[in-house]
Amino acid sequence: MKVKKRLNLLLGALLLSVGATAQQVCVSTPQTSLVLSAPVGGEFKQLYYGTKLTAADLSALDATETAQNAYPVYGLTCPTEVALAVKHGDGNMTLQMEVVGVENRTEGNASLTVVSLKDKIYPFFVDVYYKTYPDADVIETWTEIRHQEKKPVVLNQFSSAYLPIRRGNVWLSHLSGSWANEGYLTQEALTPGMQVIKNKDGVRNSHTDHAEVMFALDGQPQENTGRVIGAALCYSGNYKLRIETHDDEYHHFFAGINEENSAYTLKKDEVFRTPELALTYSDEGLSGSSRNFHRWARLHKLAHGTTPRKILLNSWEGVYFDINQTGMDQMMADIASMGGELFVMDDGWFGDKYPRKNDSSSLGDWVVDKNKLPNGIEGLLADAKKHGIKFGIWVEPEMANTTSELFEQHPDWVLKAPQRDIVLGRGGTQVVLDLANPAVQDFVFGVVDNLMTAYPEIDYIKWDANMSTLNHGSQYLTKDNQSHLYIEFHRGFEKVCQRIRAKYPDLTIQACASGGGRANYGVLPYFDEFWVSDNTDALQRIYMQWGTSYFFPAIAMASHISAAPNHQTFRTVPLKYRIDVAMSGRLGMEIQPKNMTDEEKTLCKNAIAEYKSIRSIVQLGDIYRLVSPYDKQGVASLMYVAPEKDKAVFYWWKTEHFCNQHLPRVKMAGLDPNKQYRVHELNRIDNKPLNFEGKVYSGAYLMANGLEIPYTHNVDYHKLNDYASLVILLNEE
Ligand code: GLA
Numbered sequence: 001m002k003v004k005k006r007l008n009l010l011l012g013a014l015l016l017s018v019g020a021t022a023q024q025v026c027v028s029t030p031q032t033s034l035v036l037s038a039p040v041g042g043e044f045k046q047l048y049y050g051t052k053l054t055a056a057d058l059s060a061l062d063a064t065e066t067a068q069n070a071y072p073v074y075g076l077t078c079p080t081e082v083a084l085a086v087k088h089g090d091g092n093m094t095l096q097m098e099v100v101g102v103e104n105r106t107e108g109n110a111s112l113t114v115v116s117l118k119d120k121i122y123p124f125f126v127d128v129y130y131k132t133y134p135d136a137d138v139i140e141t142w143t144e145i146r147h148q149e150k151k152p153v154v155l156n157q158f159s160s161a162y163l164p165i166r167r168g169n170v171w172l173s174h175l176s177g178s179w180a181n182e183g184y185l186t187q188e189a190l191t192p193g194m195q196v197i198k199n200k201d202g203v204r205n206s207h208t209d210h211a212e213v214m215f216a217l218d219g220q221p222q223e224n225t226g227r228v229i230g231a232a233l234c235y236s237g238n239y240k241l242r243i244e245t246h247d248d249e250y251h252h253f254f255a256g257i258n259e260e261n262s263a264y265t266l267k268k269d270e271v272f273r274t275p276e277l278a279l280t281y282s283d284e285g286l287s288g289s290s291r292n293f294h295r296w297a298r299l300h301k302l303a304h305g306t307t308p309r310k311i312l313l314n315s316w317e318g319v320y321f322d323i324n325q326t327g328m329d330q331m332m333a334d335i336a337s338m339g340g341e342l343f344v345m346d347d348g349w350f351g352d353k354y355p356r357k358n359d360s361s362s363l364g365d366w367v368v369d370k371n372k373l374p375n376g377i378e379g380l381l382a383d384a385k386k387h388g389i390k391f392g393i394w395v396e397p398e399m400a401n402t403t404s405e406l407f408e409q410h411p412d413w414v415l416k417a418p419q420r421d422i423v424l425g426r427g428g429t430q431v432v433l434d435l436a437n438p439a440v441q442d443f444v445f446g447v448v449d450n451l452m453t454a455y456p457e458i459d460y461i462k463w464d465a466n467m468s469t470l471n472h473g474s475q476y477l478t479k480d481n482q483s484h485l486y487i488e489f490h491r492g493f494e495k496v497c498q499r500i501r502a503k504y505p506d507l508t509i510q511a512c513a514s515g516g517g518r519a520n521y522g523v524l525p526y527f528d529e530f531w532v533s534d535n536t537d538a539l540q541r542i543y544m545q546w547g548t549s550y551f552f553p554a555i556a557m558a559s560h561i562s563a564a565p566n567h568q569t570f571r572t573v574p575l576k577y578r579i580d581v582a583m584s585g586r587l588g589m590e591i592q593p594k595n596m597t598d599e600e601k602t603l604c605k606n607a608i609a610e611y612k613s614i615r616s617i618v619q620l621g622d623i624y625r626l627v628s629p630y631d632k633q634g635v636a637s638l639m640y641v642a643p644e645k646d647k648a649v650f651y652w653w654k655t656e657h658f659c660n661q662h663l664p665r666v667k668m669a670g671l672d673p674n675k676q677y678r679v680h681e682l683n684r685i686d687n688k689p690l691n692f693e694g695k696v697y698s699g700a701y702l703m704a705n706g707l708e709i710p711y712t713h714n715v716d717y718h719k720l721n722d723y724a725s726l727v728i729l730l731n732e733e
Pocket of ligand 1: 316346347359394513514531
């Protein structure tokens with residue numbers, strides 16, 4: 001067994017030469033293998049992606065698998081979808097690529113495999129990259145495209161990667177939605193034709209569809225069983241995922257930048273790097289693939305992915321634009337008294353000539369409104385210090401309003417089509433700054449840099465982006481390069497993020513974009529978390545957070561306790577339920593504490609203290625989704641298990657309420673069957689402890705039977721309501 005394991009490891013890292021020209025390339029992670037065929041002078045093909053192969057299976061593979069082109073190009077395979085389509089300088093629309101070399105190297109603790117391709121006739125090159133880590137079951141793949149032709153080459157289609165998926169009963173899981181309804185999960189069988197998942201917003205790319213998908217290979221997807229491939233495009237801009245199913249044995253999956261209105265003119269020797277596609281595979285169902293993504297994200301992708309997050313109060317739903325010194329001080333005092341660790345002042349604090357009273361002015365003028373805050377940010381920082389908490393602040397750096405000093409001084413800095421009146425966004429005056437322009441990049445960097453230079457104690461930035469690209473026009477790019485606008489905007493955005501991270505590595509930064517518009521792995525290397533949605537309604541959040549958890553770990557999902565009735569759905573959900581939902585993500589509050597009763601404050605104080613005791617399990621543990629809210633069984637349930645399996649937190653939320661309804665008893669997952677766990681309820685409101693409180697059960701029992709959970713709370717008559725929820729901590733004995 002041991003020898004076999006060692007041999008596998010060796011094979012994983014090596015290229016296997018099979019025959020004179022055939023060269024097998026095996027890209028490995030601890031549990032998975034991607035096998036390619038890259039014979040020099042021959043075609044680049046993919047043989048296999050799935051569970052880790054033994055040496056024997058690897059060597060037999062050439063004979064047993066139908067190879068698919070690993071990066072299909074246009075011109076001599078016209079009827080099918082392709083990854084890459086170009087127009088050469090001489091007008092030729094075709095490509096024919098052959099392998100010219102394979103290289104293996106390491107980068108830190110990551111392994112890189114690079115398969116180099118060249119056109120048979122033209123000096124046109126594509127390097128296909130595969131990057132793996134010894135501690136994560138994710139393969140990152142992307143391409144670098146360049147040429148040495150005399151005239152520029154136009155890239156008309158430029159996917160990051162292609163993956164053939166063997167037909168059968170394959171189901172796609174993907175997320176879609178809209179503002180206040182992000183991350184809605186859809187699961188459907190793949191059928192013949194083209195499935196296209198795309199974004200054309202220009203700025204934010206996850207309000208509607210998401211750039212991440214899962215393929216369940218064994219029929220209708222299950223959370224904890226079955227083979228599942230996950231794919232996440234790591235890009236902040238417009239994207240397109242295509243799944244073509246035509247007359248052969250495969251579904252053909254392509255993922256990359258959306259090429260619509262983005263044809264790219266590539267100069268000689270310029271390198272065009274496509275964004276990474278992160279691939280994962282698990283035979284432990286959808287949750288297994290999620291765990292792979294989460295682990296990879298925490299270890300390699302997300303800013304500060306292994307550092308537990310602070311519990312915060314954000315001012316937005318509490319006071320909206322009504323910011324003032326005493327109000328902020330009161331909110332800081334309140335969150336500190338409930339055990340919170342950070343206060344974030346949201347929109348409404350800035351503007352001199354044009355003070356920000358509502359959303360129709362001032363973006364771009366990042367100076368304190370001295371009428372609202374006479375003691376300035378210094379005063380707020382002093383208040384935070386007095387209350388023993390940290391301070392954070394909201395900005396929207398990529399944007400301006402036409403009513404702003406910035407726009408008056410730099411009208412040429414905004415996106416605007418020549419000859420056209422500018423189309424305006426939020427508040428009837430919002431415009432997007434032209435991040436293709438290096439001067440604008442400096443300005444946007446300066447928004448954060450100036451704040452941090454003047455007030456180094458600022459601990460947290462909420463970076464918002466509340467507008468789409470409504471005007472196709474860069475006043476900086478040449479008239480021939482206007483189709484580079486979307487790509488250059490996101491290159492500019494990334495450059496700014498890199499500069500901020502280089503100078504402020506410890507700063508916590510939230511990606512907000514009218515709620516969940518920037519939940520993607522393109523931004524997460526620079527951001528610690530994202531705001532899942534502007535919708536804080538606990539019941540709807542169960543659905544949104546469920547979908548979002550397919551790809552993103554709880555540590556990145558900001559989830560806040562807010563007021564009742566809820567400000568978006570106007571639903572009145574009891575505080576216990578609001579707490580129990582918020583506690584399944586990165587817990588925070590978004591409420592006016594001075595409107596809360598003492599009893600409510602005590603409940604929150606208790607919840608914050610209890611969250612601190614489970615924070616590392618939720619934020620760093622492994623997710624096991626148990627009963628989906630989308631299955632309409634009247635209940636939703638999931639759990640997080642610590643990596644050592646010595647602790648776990650179980651969540652149970654009733655999602656429907658009918659008299660004499662029968663809810664399923666929920667079996668747990670992910671525990672060690674041989675360990676004994678003591679059960680302890682958190683956030684208890686019941687008059688009596690639950691029957692199983694303090695009892696010890698084996699992991700085997702809990703996973704086979706679960707616990708019988710009462711459908712209603714045992715509370716005084718006047719407190720009865722139609723919601724019930726439960727959070728249980730399991731501690732190894
Ligand atoms: C966006 C954000 C909110 C809030 C407002 C402020 O809508 O998603 O959380 O910050 O902007 O204007």
